[in-house]
Amino acid sequence: MAVKKQPDPQSGTLHECANDWFRQFLKHLEIFLVETGQGLSSDSDTADxxxxxxxxxxxxxxxxxxxxxQILALFGRVAFEDADISKTPEWTTEKNRRRFELIDGDIQGTLSQNEQLELAGLTQLMRxxxxxxxxxxxxxxxxxxRYLTGLDSESTDSEP
Incomplete structure (x- = not known):
C-alpha cells in the first residue's frame, strides 16, 4: 500500500462542531480497529x-x-458516489425500474447483501x-x- 502524505492540519479549518465530532469518531474508530484487528490471524490478507x-x-x-x-443508507450512498455525478442527482427510468425490482426482492426476502446495499444507494439517490x-x-x-399578484392589484384598483 502506498503511503500518502498526510494533509497539513493548518491548511484548512473545520467548524468547531465538525471538528469535535470527527475527533470523537476517530477515537472510537481506533478502539474498534484494535478490537476487530485482534480477530485477524497472521495469514490474513488485504481483504481481511x-x-x-x-x-x-x-x-x-x-x-x-x-x-x-442509516448505516446501510450511508454505505449505499458512498458506494454510488462518482466523481462525474453532478450536484443534482441523475435519476433515470432504468434506475427507477431497478429500484422497484430490488424492493420486490426485499419484500420477498430474497435480496443478497450486495443487493441490499444497491437498494440503499438507489433509494438515497432517488431521495x-x-x-x-x-x-x-x-x-x-x-x-x-402572477395570479395572486393580479388579485392584489385588482383589489387596490377597486378601492375608493
Missing part, C-alpha cells in the same frame, strides 16, 4: 484487513447513534433527486404568483 476496517467503521457509527438502516431544486414546480409557483 479491509473487512475488519469496515466492521470497525460500522461499530463506530453504531456507537455514534446511527442505526443499522436526493426528489429533494433537488431541479424538481421544484417553479412554473406552477410563478403562475400562482
Amino acid at each position: 484487513y479491509s473487512l475488519a476496517a469496515m466492521q470497525a467503521v460500522k461499530l463506530t457509527l453504531l456507537d455514534s447513534g446511527h442505526n443499522h438502516e 436526493q433527486h426528489v429533494d433537488s431544486e431541479a424538481n421544484m414546480p417553479v412554473a406552477g409557483a410563478r403562475k400562482l404568483h
